[in-house]
Amino acid sequence: MAGKYLGQRLKRNEDPRLLTGQALFVDDVQLPGMLHAAFLRSDYAHAWIKSIDPSAARQHPGVVAVYTAADLGKIWKPGPLNVPPPSGIPGVVFNQRTQVPMAKDKVRHQGEAVAVVIAESRYIAEDAAAEIVVDYEPLEAVIDLEKALGEGSPLLYEDLGTNLASFVHQENGSYAEAAARADLIVKTHIVMERGTAAALENRGYVASWDNKSQSLTMWATTQGPIALRNGLATILGLSEHQIRVIAPFVGGGFGPKILLYQPEEIVVSWASLQLGRPVKWIEDRQENFGDTSQERRQIHEAEMALTRDGKILGVKDVFIHDTGAYNSYALTIPLNTQTHTTGPYKVANYLTEYRVVFTNRILVTPLRGAGRTYGTFVMERLMDKAAKRLGMDRTEIRRMNMIQPDEFPYKTGIVGQDFAKNVLDSGNYPAALDKAKEMIGYEAFLKEEQPRLRAEGKHVGLGISFFTEGSGVGPYEGARITVEASGKVNLSTGVGTQGQGHFTSFAQVAAEQLGVDPKNIFVTTGDTEAFHWGAGTFASRGATVAGSAVNAAALLVRQKILKMASKILEAPEEELELADGMVRVADIPSRCISLAELAVKANPSRGAVEPGTEPGLEATAYFGPPYGATAYGCCAMIVEVDPDTFNARIQRLVMAHDCGTVLNPMILEGQIHGGVGLGLGNSFFEKLEMDDNGQLQNASFMDYLIPRASDLPPIEIAHLHTPSPLNPLGIKGVGEAGAIPIPPAFVQAVEDALPEYNLEISEAPLSPNRLFQIVQAAKQA
């Protein structure tokens, strides 16, 4: 449903600032009298802190203060939960252990903050931090997920008596009953490993307490400025109106920047309050590897029961989820796994159960893909295995089990991250499968191309994988729109932006209703002073939820405009049109009034206004969906494996994708490209190598490789459009799409490229080295 502005490929409003170095990022904030913080972090993954001696650091010239947990007084306590555990699932176990501002008696992961130095420069602060003496009593680290739950494992929390953080069991139908009547049961054991978000901008905060106005301003690399403000108010004992949080331009989010009440957020703002001076902390890359949350470590035991003609009777998936040292983000990720495992398929009997485990690693919070990635990997691997066993085409077995277009809304009965029973709202899954097959040339590749290449000695394979992306969850977002006396439009919303193009896409939504060029719509995001209600940018919800709120606010302003103009132009509202910043009588375009004039009239400086009217052409509106909208798609790729180096090169990658109504196709495609880039990193290079003592072995971009330009293929995208019935614009989210289906498609393609070994790959990432090992094992078998 493209309109004049909506759905158009418009260039971005924010780009000139970003391209000329004029956009403000947190580290660009420079204030008079500003101090700099450096944290001393634990070298041990697990140890008692016997003593901390900061005296030498305190003497260091240029140091203003050194604080440890003991100095924090009343504000030292475990932070609030970011997300509560789910309601509505019987029997949930949830042992809450949230992050603390700095470690007190015990450190629970390498990189945990134990002290902070505040000094006149960052250089001095780091020098002095090295002079703090901490006496540790090292403990055995809990790293292995299965051993963590075993008898005699060391414990992160002695008082709990276990490393079990959570247990959740959900079942729809009866898997046991399905398995009893199955012709075939396929089983798999899946291991996925941790990676890191690696936003190019590290985290950072500048806090500035002003004694005269009794207020704190905080610039933060956060995806949730409003929630951060509210939480800080509680923690610091201030009133919400005393705190302004600004998330300016943020250099990539991808999930970890939605985590709230991070130790540095609290310590830096508290220090500014103590010292009455601005304090800045900017994370460095090495710190980022040890103190910014991560994701993607689960171990699954899964099975699927089928009839002999390939119909799925049931799925059972029992898994362990690594939450690291804390569980501040509760169960969002494993709940996403539970709801996304069955994906686009009809699974009448589905048992899904997990245990969440505390380990001596940095905590786990959502990272682009956020739990969906593993569920999809598990299911797609089971599908591949079943197809092989039944001698069926891998796309046919998928197609025959898909939810059909006339079966929506489709209820899976499993409670998801929004605590609602999962409902898939709309879609045409078989069409996306067909489209991806057509784009990659499925039949021709398998029948002609691949045999020909194999005859030439090339190891080329095809992978194809389907996915769903639950997106755009509640609770709500809001927006306020004001037509100024200049005729320009101001739009503010609470979500922050980390590159998603909100300055443009939101302007497009408003422009469509108001008939104003999006260039003349000035968007503010992520500033609690501009708008102070909202939840944040996560779960691919910005466009869907905040976009819908913008639409609702724009509609209200439109109504005000029409009502006023109708009186002035003496024409019924139905005969008026809004275009080019004017309201005109459609048939008599010379009878018109500009929005600028109307805005002035709506805010008279003298005289009486009609009782019951509000001044100004302004409206605020909110939008909250009943449940999340589900986008989906199908990804196919062709991979060539070098039989000597086991390096895999992706030759082609296609994606047929449906996220409902598109606000700006250029921005949408960019989101998919980026997601695919991350998905390929997760498939291939990206694994945090942790030794048994909890020491990270590859904490730099030299050793932890993220994809470079020459590692990635061009990505071909096709759009399908099934508008979501859950919001008036019909939008579904897209932020995580690219990251979800890539690992299963990749390993399937690798298997297909090396048929001689009959591989069954059940892990991601799959580095060349690891593939070599797997092939060697297969040769021996």
Place this chain on the structure above:
Amino acid sequence: MSELVKVQVTVNGTRYEHTVEPRMLLVDFIRHELGLTGTHVGCEHGVCGTCTILLDGKPVRSCLLFAPQANGHEIRTIEGLGTMDNLHPIQEAFREAHGLQCGFCTPGVIMSVLPFVEQNANPTEEEVREALDGNLCRCTGYQNIVQAVQLASEMVASRKAEAR
């Protein structure tokens, strides 16, 4: 603490003279001493390319140099290209092709490939990807950056031709 040293540089045509600690990184000098915050820092260990500037016309990583090493040299940063109302063709091309999302990597990417763009009127995709390999971007999957660079090469070449 060691003696302070004088650093005199020309940045985007303006001469600056500051007295700093010898260990101050060039990127910190540019960002915090000179206030030119368009140059960013993504890793401080020479891998991501975010801090790339031109030193005497050549792309270098300003996180791997100390400020005194730039003494007497010419520096060009992103602020020395176009302005918001009058973008340089390479900036225009990045906007046109949606070669940036969060924009954090962008100044470094642009400064890295500027000499390449000026010297290659019609580079292949492979050449462009290779030219970009010293810069990390986590948002774009590089696809639109590649297109932006190709477009920039064309635009720069056609401007040169017009000027002739």
